[in-house]
Amino acid sequence: MGKRGSITIEDVAKAAGVSRQTVSRVMNNKPGVKPAVRERIEEAIADLGYVPNLAARRMGGARSFLIMAINDRQRTIENWSAGRGNDWVDQMLYGGMLACEKRGYHMLFELVDTEPDEAVRQVRRVLSSLQPDGFILTQPHSENLALADLLTDLKRPFVRIGLPNEDIDAAAIHMDxxxxxxxxxxxxxxxxxxxxxxxxxxxxxxxxxxxxxxxxxxxxxxxxxxxxxxxxxxxxxxxxxxxxxxxxxxxxxxxxxxxxxxxxxxxxxxxxxxxxxxxxxxxxxxxxxxxxxxxxxxxxxxxQPTAAMIARGCELLMDAAEGGAPEGDQVVPFELIERETTGPAPE
Amino acid sequence: MGKRGSITIEDVAKAAGVSRQTVSRVMNNKPGVKPAVRERIEEAIADLGYVPNLAARRMGGARSFLIMAINDRQRTIENWSAGRGNDWVDQMLYGGMLACEKRGYHMLFELVDTEPDEAVRQVRRVLSSLQPDGFILTQPHSENLALADLLTDLKRPFVRIGLPNEDIDAAAIHMDxxxxxxxxxxxxxxxxxxxxxxxxxxxxxxxxxxxxxxxxxxxxxxxxxxxxxxxxxxxxxxxxxxxxxxxxxxxxxxxxxxxxxxxxxxxxxxxxxxxxxxxxxxxxxxxxxxxxxxxxxxxxxxxQPTAAMIARGCELLMDAAEGGAPEGDQVVPFELIERETTGPAPE
DNA sequence: CTGAAAGCGCTTACAG
DNA sequence: CTGAAAGCGCTTACAG
The missing domain is CATH 3.40.50.2300 (Response regulator)
Structure with a gap:
């Protein structure tokens, strides 16, 4: 047990009779571990119920396992405060949270002002504090050049929800x-x-x-x-x-x-x-x-396939965080939902 | 600059001509820093646009600045997938995110199964990985004794959204x-x-x-x-x-x-x-x-004052994270919204 | 294929 | 009131 009460990589290493680097390799699916050793380690992880500390992982120099969506602050708050619900946020969370949790990531989102200077300041803050592995820019931030420049300069992977934009070199995710x-x-x-x-x-x-x-x-x-x-x-x-x-x-x-x-x-x-x-x-x-x-x-x-678009965005960013090849624009399928306002043409 | 490109406490310390412990004291509003020095440091922080790295803060032994709400997994996903929206989640986020960001915290939420063993397993995971400073248990998790026991044993502060429950020793937040x-x-x-x-x-x-x-x-x-x-x-x-x-x-x-x-x-x-x-x-x-x-x-x-209840819950948990006194149950005011279905009694 | 060393950016005691 | 030391739990080169 770590000095703070939770099970650490050291506990797993001891239980499996290896060093912590080897455990780290197994955790991160890296090659170069003898199958027998790998198995022993996996067993120890399961036995102890070990779950790595994300803060420590981040400090060690790895990813943060955080994907950050950036949303329109004013509009979102207005919708919420009017008690109007917020379909966009709901569907974003639906698509994003589930896609992220499947691969051990977490999705969170930040409400950011649309004014470019202010937006840059706010995104800089989350960049420093949370250091997300990737950003999803939703409308209207997906068209904000200042934000795109910031993220590009800092080499932070990001995707845009929206139609392709010539001025921004990032994957655009949209429907046809x-x-x-x-x-x-x-x-x-x-x-x-x-x-x-x-x-x-x-x-x-x-x-x-x-x-x-x-x-x-x-x-x-x-x-x-x-x-x-x-x-x-x-x-x-x-x-x-x-x-x-x-x-x-x-x-x-x-x-x-x-x-x-x-x-x-x-x-x-x-x-x-x-x-x-x-x-x-x-x-x-x-x-x-x-x-x-x-x-x-x-x-x-x-x-509008909001959930699917956000899920796709998360996938691209998780791929990027894991060193995957950069992917291009994504067209996500839409659906026509037939309810009761369409029928045969009148005579 | 830190070796990873962002501004660190060390940069601020150098700029202000002090050691990093002193900067830390100022950042955390601790006493025992000469006013002049404090001012100098605050200036340096502002000039450099320094924002502390949360992962490092957590590793140093401080809080994680994360408040975690636990929601009913099945019901939430059902609502989302039916495209029905999810008023509870919207209002929870509205109240919680804004309350947290005011004090430099972040709110996130996790979808957890209601079955007690499974719930405990899932909450254990976030406990190890994210190490939130506090938990908000929403219905029906707020009545889950296994979860309450887990959090109590691990000495993690939590509050319940719902009526007081004799069997659980945690603040209940509810309307009258x-x-x-x-x-x-x-x-x-x-x-x-x-x-x-x-x-x-x-x-x-x-x-x-x-x-x-x-x-x-x-x-x-x-x-x-x-x-x-x-x-x-x-x-x-x-x-x-x-x-x-x-x-x-x-x-x-x-x-x-x-x-x-x-x-x-x-x-x-x-x-x-x-x-x-x-x-x-x-x-x-x-x-x-x-x-x-x-x-x-x-x-x-x-x-239902969902946003206000969650905001109150976050406040209590942030207070607790900062060593505040434990507070008791909270009654949050409700509102009667007059629209058009009430009128004078018929003759 | 595996381990010893160094370091990430903070905070927490402990000295002075 | 301020700083030097140690350590949090990981990962990343680097040895062997």
Whole structure:
């Protein structure tokens, strides 16, 4: 027992009749240990229930076994304090914690301000105090050049959640936005729809660009006329636009909205105008936050694979911490979740 | 600079012209440093942007600056994987992370199985690997005697989120359930209600006991006849019971439900029976999860002060890590959030 | 294939 | 009030 009461590498070494370096080799799966000795050591580890002290490991010069995600401080706190829940954080933890614990790592996250100088200062702090083996930059930090530079200069592995960014040399982890839009269109054309509109988010959001592209491609392939307008991801704008669209003689029989909030607005307007969903109007959303199940009817949606993206990010970083080859951008599969807002096109 | 590139205590010592022990004293707010020297050191720390390496601090024999919350593994993962969000985890993080970071600590949490042997094994692991300064046991782990024994034996400070438990000698952090029920009743009597029912959860849930007690006391005070039945926190049971109650000639004009799910069921049944809420029926819930805002109409509810309870727990543990006196049980204030399901009693 | 030595960056007694 | 010494539990070269 160590002087502080827990079992140490020295205890294992004694029990197995070897030196602590040899135990260390076994713990770290390094080659050059005779099978018989390795077995003896593994037995001793199991018998004693030995678990290495991470602080000591870190001090010895190894990794910290910590993966740090960086999140938008203000937005996260706002969501929490409004009691609104926080789907992003939940799914991030779901994907990240489980991926990390499988390999003996721990995931934690830090709330960081978006202002670049402040962000750099805060990340520097965790760098010094916790010395994580890798960083996951989530939106909007994944586009923060100052942060990317800091991490690059300090040679700390990091990945970005988001579309590739020319100015940052780090793996980008994202879903195929264009393919998702295509899938949404195809789901609707399969149901016989011909007048399918895309309610876009904002031009500043880079995903929108690819979604429009995918939408256009799928519409073209089906020989249909595209109808796109932006509503900036806001309820009010979306309601306004939905009212316009649904008042037309040749009104769309289906609308794809780029986020849940706009989809809710569409449902709201349709209800007010006496247009039944999905009988007279189909709606698909991009996002799939928990509130979606409470809408009437529950929304069919493209689900953002947040958990899978974060899990993939952790994998890359753990690989890097273990000296693995650097990997490139990652495209994570999305899913179309059919609920009750899509149905056959009206006659 | 340390050999690994970051600024160390040695750098600060050199810059301030003192030994590293003196710097350590200043960092840890220990007495016995001449004010002038202290100032010089503080300046050097600021100039160099020095942040101590936590792993080294831990190795030196100090605290780890880590507070570990223990959560129900299965339930948490189920919620996440169903995409349902996880209000408990969100609010726990909200309260805990911010409380910890204010004092230079970090909060993390671990998903632990409820089976006692397995739980002990898992907590032993984090104890050895991360050596947290304190543990927060959340439900149902807060009632796990094996875990309490382990932590007690190892002299690790811990607090429990939940009602006091005779068998466990650790601070219990909870809200005043009886007072909350009284508040709910009083809110309704103030609105003129006289037939107020309590839809209880399950007798196994200890909070239910106090809520019933508070409800009875408040009803007695108002000279009203209590009406209590249990629906086990389930939607179906609650719907059944609501149907029964609302079919009576002297049906209640107000129902207090012990969780959101049962309150939703009541709204559902009322709607189906053509009973308008809040015009003909008022409903109050205990819980206030994010879904509450999506109900029609939005639920008036007693909000569980999860964030505040966890923050309080972290405070106690940080105090203990710093040698503070052990504090006793903590009652955290709740809040009644008025939304749209309560109104004046019908004529 | 295995072990003796040195060191990581701190803190904790102990001297003075 | 301040510093020299020892040590925490590991890993990393380096010997053999």
């Amino acid at each position: 936005e264009a393919a998702a839009a295509e899938t949404a269109v195809r789901h609707l054309t399969d149901l016989g729809h011909e007048r399918i509109a895309l309610m876009a988010g904002s031009a500043e959001y880079r995903g929108s660009y690819y979604r429009k592209k995918g939408y256009r491609a799928a519409m073209e392939e089906a020989e249909l006329t595209p109808l796109i307008e932006a509503a900036e991801f806001h309820f009010e704008n979306a309601a306004q636009l939905a009212k316009e669209w649904l008042s037309r003689d040749d009104r769309p029989t289906a609308i794809i909205a780029e986020n849940d909030e706009m989809a809710f607005a569409i449902l709201h307007v349709a209800d007010a105008m006496g247009i039944e969903v999905p009988k007279s109007l189909s709606v698909i959303s991009f996002e799939d936050t928990p509130g979606v199940r409470f809408s009437v009817p529950p929304l069919t949606a493209i689900r | 359930e009886a007072a909350a029920a009284e508040t709910a009743v009083r809110h309704l009597t103030d609105l003129g209600h006289e037939r107020i029912a309590l839809m209880a959860g399950s007798a196994e849930y200890r909070g239910s006991y106090y809520r019933k007690k508070g409800y009875r006391a408040a009803m007695e005070e108002a000279e009203l006849t209590p009406l209590i039945e249990a629906a086990e926190f389930h939607f179906e049971n609650a719907a059944q019971l609501a149907k029964e109650w609302l079919s009576r000639d002297d049906r209640p004009t107000a129902i207090i439900a012990e969780n959101d799910e049962m309150a939703f069921a009541i709204l559902h049944v009322a709607d189906a029976m053509g009973i308008e809420v809040p015009k003909s029926l008022s409903v109050i819930s205990f819980e206030d999860t994010p879904g509450v805002r999506f109900s029609v109409p939005p639920l008036t509810a007693i909000r």
